[in-house]
Amino acid sequence: MRKRSFVVGSASLVALMALAACGGGSSAGTPASGTGSAAAPANQTLVVDTTFNLKTVDPGRMFETTGLLIDRALYSTLLTFTGGDVKKPVPDLAESYTASPDGTTYTFKLRSDAVFSDGTPVTSADVVFSLNRVKAIAGNPSFLMAGITVTAPDASTVVLTSEKPNPSIPFIVPNPALGILNSTAVKASGGTDAEGADKNDKAETALNTASQGSGPYTLSSFSTTTQVVLEANAKYWGTKPAYSKVVLRNVAANVQKLNVTKGESQIALDLSPTQAEGMKDVQVVNGASPNVFFLFTNNDPKISATTANKDFQEAVRYGIDYDGLVALAGTGSTQAAGVIPTMFLGSLPAGSGVKRDVARAKAALARSGISNPTVDIGYPSDFASNGIAFGDLAARVQANLKEVGITVNLKGSSVQTALAEYRDGKEQMGLWFWGPDYPDPGDYLVFLPDQLVGKRAGYVKGANPALEALGEKAATTVDDAERVKLYEQIQTELNTSSPFMPLLQPAQIVVAGQSVKNVQSNAVWLATLSELG
Amino acid sequence: MSSADSALPVPVGRPRTRASRRDLWRFLAKRLVAGAFLCVGITLVSFVLTQLVPGDPAAANLGNRAVEDPAAVAAFRAQYGLDKPLPVQYAVYLGKLVRGDLGESQQSHRTVKADLAEYIPATFELALFAIVLSLLVGVTLGVVAAVFRDRWPDQVLRVVSLAGVSMPTFWIALLAFFVFFYKLGWLPGGGRLGPALTPPPRTTGMFTVDAALAGQWGVLGSALEHLVLPGLVLATYTVGMLLRFTRASMLEILGNDYVRAARAKGLPERVVVVRHVLRPALISIITVAGLAFGSLLSGTVLVETIYSWPGLGQYAYTSAKNLDLPAIMGVSVVVAAVYIAINLLVDLLYGVIDPRIRLS
Numbered sequence: 061m062r063k064r065s066f067v068v069g070s071a072s073l074v075a076l077m078a079l080a081a082c083g084g085g086s087s088a089g090t091p092a093s094g095t096g097s098a099a100a101p102a103n104q105t106l107v108v109d110t111t112f113n114l115k116t117v118d119p120g121r122m123f124e125t126t127g128l129l130i131d132r133a134l135y136s137t138l139l140t141f142t143g144g145d146v147k148k149p150v151p152d153l154a155e156s157y158t159a160s161p162d163g164t165t166y167t168f169k170l171r172s173d174a175v176f177s178d179g180t181p182v183t184s185a186d187v188v189f190s191l192n193r194v195k196a197i198a199g200n201p202s203f204l205m206a207g208i209t210v211t212a213p214d215a216s217t218v219v220l221t222s223e224k225p226n227p228s229i230p231f232i233v234p235n236p237a238l239g240i241l242n243s244t245a246v247k248a249s250g251g252t253d254a255e256g257a258d259k260n261d262k263a264e265t266a267l268n269t270a271s272q273g274s275g276p277y278t279l280s281s282f283s284t285t286t287q288v289v290l291e292a293n294a295k296y297w298g299t300k301p302a303y304s305k306v307v308l309r310n311v312a313a314n315v316q317k318l319n320v321t322k323g324e325s326q327i328a329l330d331l332s333p334t335q336a337e338g339m340k341d342v343q344v345v346n347g348a349s350p351n352v353f354f355l356f357t358n359n360d361p362k363i364s365a366t367t368a369n370k371d372f373q374e375a376v377r378y379g380i381d382y383d384g385l386v387a388l389a390g391t392g393s394t395q396a397a398g399v400i401p402t403m404f405l406g407s408l409p410a411g412s413g414v415k416r417d418v419a420r421a422k423a424a425l426a427r428s429g430i431s432n433p434t435v436d437i438g439y440p441s442d443f444a445s446n447g448i449a450f451g452d453l454a455a456r457v458q459a460n461l462k463e464v465g466i467t468v469n470l471k472g473s474s475v476q477t478a479l480a481e482y483r484d485g486k487e488q489m490g491l492w493f494w495g496p497d498y499p500d501p502g503d504y505l506v507f508l509p510d511q512l513v514g515k516r517a518g519y520v521k522g523a524n525p526a527l528e529a530l531g532e533k534a535a536t537t538v539d540d541a542e543r544v545k546l547y548e549q550i551q552t553e554l555n556t557s558s559p560f561m562p563l564l565q566p567a568q569i570v571v572a573g574q575s576v577k578n579v580q581s582n583a584v585w586l587a588t589l590s591e592l593g
Numbered sequence: 594m595s596s597a598d599s600a601l602p603v604p605v606g607r608p609r610t611r612a613s614r615r616d617l618w619r620f621l622a623k624r625l626v627a628g629a630f631l632c633v634g635i636t637l638v639s640f641v642l643t644q645l646v647p648g649d650p651a652a653a654n655l656g657n658r659a660v661e662d663p664a665a666v667a668a669f670r671a672q673y674g675l676d677k678p679l680p681v682q683y684a685v686y687l688g689k690l691v692r693g694d695l696g697e698s699q700q701s702h703r704t705v706k707a708d709l710a711e712y713i714p715a716t717f718e719l720a721l722f723a724i725v726l727s728l729l730v731g732v733t734l735g736v737v738a739a740v741f742r743d744r745w746p747d748q749v750l751r752v753v754s755l756a757g758v759s760m761p762t763f764w765i766a767l768l769a770f771f772v773f774f775y776k777l778g779w780l781p782g783g784g785r786l787g788p789a790l791t792p793p794p795r796t797t798g799m800f801t802v803d804a805a806l807a808g809q810w811g812v813l814g815s816a817l818e819h820l821v822l823p824g825l826v827l828a829t830y831t832v833g834m835l836l837r838f839t840r841a842s843m844l845e846i847l848g849n850d851y852v853r854a855a856r857a858k859g860l861p862e863r864v865v866v867v868r869h870v871l872r873p874a875l876i877s878i879i880t881v882a883g884l885a886f887g888s889l890l891s892g893t894v895l896v897e898t899i900y901s902w903p904g905l906g907q908y909a910y911t912s913a914k915n916l917d918l919p920a921i922m923g924v925s926v927v928v929a930a931v932y933i934a935i936n937l938l939v940d941l942l943y944g945v946i947d948p949r950i951r952l953s
Contacts, residue, residue, distance in 0.1 A: 105788060105789050107788045115654075115700055115701065115702055116701075116702050118702075121702070123656045123659075124656075197668075198659075198662070198664045198665045198667075198668040199659065199665065199668075200655060200656040200658070200659045200665070201656075201659075202659065202662065202664075202665060203658040203659060203662060203665075258664075258668035258671075258672075259668070259671070259672075264702055265702075265703070268702070268703075281791075281792075283711070283903065284700065284701045285701075285712075285903045285907055285908065285911065286784070286785075286901070286903035287784070287788075305789075307788040307789075309783075309784060309788065309901060310901060310903075311783060311901050312898055312899065312901070314767075315770070315782065315783060315899060315901065318770070318771070318774065318775045318782060319782055319783070321775070322774070322775055322778070322782070324774075324781070324782050325788075442914075474648075474914075475914075476646075476648035476652070476653045476914070476915070476916055477646075477647045477648050479648070479652055479653070480647060480648050480649055480652055483652055483660060497657075497658060512657070512658070512661055
């Protein structure tokens with residue numbers, strides 16, 4: 061009897077496996093699937109593979125890459141960016157806006173036909189609630205609203221007032237973290253914009269279950285590790301998206317490549333230039349990433365008298381083989397001429413970055429009076445961005461500087477450990493990247509003395525008074541032409557005398573099946589799902 | 594059962610008495626109490642080890658800007674109780690644990706209990722598939738290898754088992770993915786269901802079971818289809834291991850006098866092998882299978898990553914990477930509980946297989 065059960069069990073299992081294996085390949089047969097070259101019909105499912113960096117889709121708490129991609133589809137903002145152009149904010153919920161001459165007051169006129177996914181109209185009260193909530197929650201995106209107050213003189217007007225002139229505001233408000241929520245629904249779920257919202261706001265779970273926005277999609281299901289499903293918003297007031305359903309799946313980059321080639325997915329967002337090379341029957345959009353990889357030598361003599369030495373810094377600056385690093389980063393990567401990436405206002409012209417000059421580097425090292433210098437370089441050894449492993453870059457820097465006469469000890473550690481050292485300003489040399497919080501040069505003032513990144517490199521107040529004054533002026537200048545000049549001056553000075561060495565700007569690859577139209581890479585949220593056709 | 598068979602000295606269990614049942618319950622109670630203490634010990638070890646890791650949970654979980662904002666850092670610390678002294682943090686955790694509250698994950702912003710309820714069934718489904726397959730194939734092949742000792746089937750199977758236990762699982766996972774999904778297109782690449790399908794109504798969290806219960810046959814087919822490849826990959830190692838253990842145990846028993854006696858009495862070889870050799874060999878096979886099942890349940894990170902399988906392994910890895918203390922502690926408790934439960938089950942099975950082991 062027992063033997064018979066064993067045999068029957070075995071046979072059943074084999075039959076089950078055979079059934080599954082011959083089951084018609086249901087995943088490969090989903091409406092949106094097919095080969096990479098097959099046409100994906102409109103109003104069908106779009107499958108997007110990406111490596112999740114996702115904690116929440118509550119705009120008040122979200123500031124991760126995948127969250128930005130999703131919330132851009134769920135929530136409309138006052139202004140937005142279309143396609144890959146992040147230099148020009150365009151109307152979204154606000155049909156127009158005006159700025160006061162001193163750059164402190166921005167008045168937005170809301171369009172009258174915008175409605176939330178439940179059909180209720182979007183009003184200025186919703187905007188005030190949403191923006192104030194972001195500020196009051198004191199979460200990751202709260203800094204976007206620092207020093208800004210929001211008022212609503214009437215139902216269709218919103219005024220953002222800044223303590224100081226703030227020309228970045230039109231570039232800040234498109235951020236999906238500042239997506240406009242249906243205030244009535246969110247309050248009913250325990251949301252609040254009042255002081256103390258950091259403890260009292262209880263709407264996150266509800267917002268991770270059902271979105272409360274006026275964007276082209278609504279949230280159907282949410283998981284931070286598996287997949288997120290979006291459904292087209294039937295009440296969307298703008299141009300309806302082509303795909304009725306979007307499935308975003310958490311998939312490792314190497315598997316993304318196979319999936320998109322096979323037609324199992326239509327979009328792969330995390331392939332490196334090397335991985336994308338030679339792919340056939342797919343579209344490869346090689347956009348520039350806004351991430352800028354940089355090296356710094358700590359300017360604080362207490363951390364290292366060697367790295368704080370100006371001549372040593374010059375030796376490092378001219379000892380690095382920038383072209384070699386760009387080649388390592390793959391096709392589409394470019395040398396970072398300055399800290400501001402090419403697609404933003406105020407970036408330095410391509411090709412104007414520092415060029416390697418080993419003789420000059422050796423001369424500077426000799427001037428420094430430091431013989432046979434040995435320094436440690438910190439970097440996240442278990443982390444890669446845009447397909448570039450920090451360990452590879454660090455090893456290349458080590459080899460470059462060896463030729464100059466500088467010994468670099470590689471001190472890679474896990475990203476959390478390395479991050480703690482970096483943020484505490486304890487690294488002698490550091491290898492990191494800066495990704496923009498919003499696409500405006502104002503976000504790059506962090507590299508100046510006594511600013512966020514500056515302090516991490518021991519670049520403290522008084523280190524370069526002229527540069528600090530330039531920074532203060534740039535932060536409050538409203539005229540774009542004047543801003544461009546100021547930011548160019550700032551970067552030129554950083555390239556001359558600061559402890560920072562901008563290295564490269566990698567490629568940002570989006571691979572899509574041939575059926576997908578209008579594929580563009582976006583520097584803030586990777587790709588605009590609702591624009592894909 | 595033939596008369597010749599019944600004459601053999603196969604141990605027969607005594608009828609269950611009230612006293613023996615009481616002993617069994619006492620044994621179970623002791624083991625459960627010890628298990629509970631062990632779980633608490635595990636939480637202490639996890640807590641201490643996590644504190645020793647250089648790195649700050651606030652820095653790990655807050656963004657570049659927020660980490661520089663004292664208000665944001667203070668809000669984060671207050672939310673997760675990190676503003677209290679370490680002994681207080683641990684005491685608070687234990688207090689909550691007793692009430693079944695595992696805290697809130699700093700990564701997913703959900704309760705750890707909700708996270709685990711989502712990920713454990715996914716891993717359980719995969720591990721169960723792999724272990725059942727491994728037992729069926731591994732034990733059968735092990736018996737064949739033992740019976741045909743030193744002949745060609747044995748030699749072939751020894752090579753197969755060696756390959757199974759020697760090849761790194763992540764490599765097999767990648768290879769299988771490439772061949773069966775990418776090249777041949779026989780099986781789907783990753784995930785638990787086809788992207789166009791909606792998961793079945795949740796009863797157990799195991800898609801195959803839930804889909805069957807709901808009568809959603811299309812979903813069941815897709816769930817099975819997605820289970821096959823990662824399940825086979827995981828089974829490769831355990832098949833090899835069980836094959837080797839079964840063979841070794843069987844060979845050891847095959848040399849016993851009572852086996853020779855059984856053959857001398859004219860029992861069919863099938864009966865000798867299955868009833869008088871395999872049954873006693875099951876003791877060591879079950880021990881190994883139990884450990885293998887525990888290992889499959891407690892973390893198959895690489896396979897889960899390659900096949901985008903949202904299980905406990907991926908959750909544990911992400912939590913550890915982000916210093917998500919409540920999640921790390923939750924996973925530790927679950928893994929400890931899994932091993933305790935499996936060991937207990939194995940101990941009970943010993944008694945079922947060999948009545949001599951039962952408590953008097």
